[in-house]
Amino acid sequence: MSEERFWTTDEYASTAKFAVQDGAMTMRQAGRIFRLDPAPPKAEDINDYIVSAVRENDLTYFTYFLHHYEPRLNKRVYRFLLTEGIDRYEPLRFLDYKLSVVLVMLECLQNYAPNKGADFLTYAHYFIGNALLDCRRQEEAGSFKSLDEYKAARGIAWLYNNSGKSEKEVIAQYADEQSCTEETAAEYLTLARQNRSRVPFYCTMQDDDGEETGEDVTRDDSWNYADILWNGIRADAVRAAFDKLDYMEQDFIEMRNAICMTCGRVGSWDERASFEKIATDYEYTTTGGAEKAYKKIVDKLTAHLVDAGVLGVVELKQIERNKKIAAAAYQYKAAHRFANDDDEWGEIRFDFSNGTAETVKLADGDFCKSKVFAEVAIRRILQIPFKELPKKLTIPCKLEMERMRYGV
Structure with missing residues (x-):
């Protein structure tokens, strides 16, 4: 330069x-x-x-x-x-x-x-x-001294909208997270109320005498993107994992899932981009190429969440399939931050005629008493019609939820 x-x-x-x-x-x-x-x-x-x-x-x-x-x-x-x-x-x-x-x-x-x-x-x-x-x-309808002030007002507005807490609790939480005084946090919340040009995110209900009761009547629960997209996985972990992706990978995730990770807004599922559109925008030669690229990005994001310790992954490889008796066998591997690439695979055999399964061998890293990851694999495979059984499959599961469920 x-x-x-x-x-x-x-x-x-x-x-x-x-x-x-x-x-x-x-x-x-x-x-x-x-x-x-x-x-x-x-x-x-x-x-x-x-x-x-x-x-x-x-x-x-x-x-x-x-x-x-x-x-x-x-x-x-x-x-x-x-x-x-x-x-x-x-x-x-x-x-x-x-x-x-x-x-x-x-x-x-x-x-x-x-x-x-x-x-x-x-x-x-x-x-x-x-x-x-x-x-x-x-x-905006009002004015802000700087972009930083505007972002702060949006930030506390988002927190209020999604936390379900009272105004006082939100102000205290924001002040603690941002290392500012509660007076400053309250000013940001006031600015957010006064200056949003969209439908106000907060208003109060009036009683019969016309006096304000202070009751919140307009919380927008539809913006809870962690619950909608990630089924309850901690939003902070998702945000950190998402930030580790490069720009194109982030764009793929947002386009395909109709979500804005900047503000947390989740759009209608009908708004998500098709693989055909993604292929056109990113100059892939085929729709299949765009879909394959997207799946690799999802796997990468999943790996970051596994590393963060909030998500577990069960990897499955089909090793045997008998059409005559509707039976199949899979190797499985428990992937979480306590597992590593050298861990041995376990084995599960499925009898689709009776809808049963048997864990022949536990994978390294699975919990020996409860077989957490084996149970996850069995539940998922038995839901798939025998004719549609995949040769390989990766199943994400909420690791902390599985531990609590099985008491490990």
Whole structure:
């Protein structure tokens, strides 16, 4: 990177050869504003464009990067607007958010060091999120002194919405978690009430005399994303595991599961992206390729949760199958933070004609008295029709729940 000079945002903006008249832009135009014709030279990875831009101090490579990144950028802005309840079909607003993200990426480019190991989008992910939030901050009904103040107000609002605790308890918890005074926490909660442009998350019920009772009547339980997506696994562990994924992996998880891990909003299951759409957006040659990539990402996320000690995994491999008598045998392995790659596999034999199973050998790491992981494997396999038995299967289970259930 040249120490003398780098591109300024004004210089970059001057290279954008388009003119927009009020009301004249369409969503198609807003969504293709960075597309180049003819298309730029292909690279094996779009991060290669960024590396070239940094090493050669040439903005042309950044325009190549934007050409390929724009569909994903559109998706991220679209999902953010959807989460915030904003009209996502307003072209000029959509473009404003996109340009804010591009400008912050240019700022990140000045400090990006390719030799540190992280790709550019992983490095810029946090700053991109801040850029979107800052755009939202400027549209709020009230005003905030800074982005940090705005994020603090959103944070305590989210905590209040999802904790089920009283206002006083939420203020005390937030103050303790953020190492601030309760007076400061109370100010943030007040700001959140006054300045949210969406439907207020808190209001009070009035009694017959018109006096406020202080009773909360508008808690939004639908935002409890830990319970909805992860079936009760601790949200902090999921957040930490998610943060260990790179940008593309995080995007896959959010798209496929209709969830925003930034704010915790869970969308309708109908809103989740199909593998066909993911394949198109990420330029996979087949839908199967996108599905295979997604499954690898899920396995990686699962491994992080196993390492955190809140999730167990049972791995199964079919070693025998007899169609005549509807029987099968599987090797199984208990994967959790007390297990390792050298542990021996156990064996379970299934009789589908009678709906029974026998644990022939316990896997290392299984609990010898209760056979926790063997029981998990048996329950799952017996639910599958014999004709559909998989050759390999990975079954996640809530490790702490299984321990309590079996008293180990």
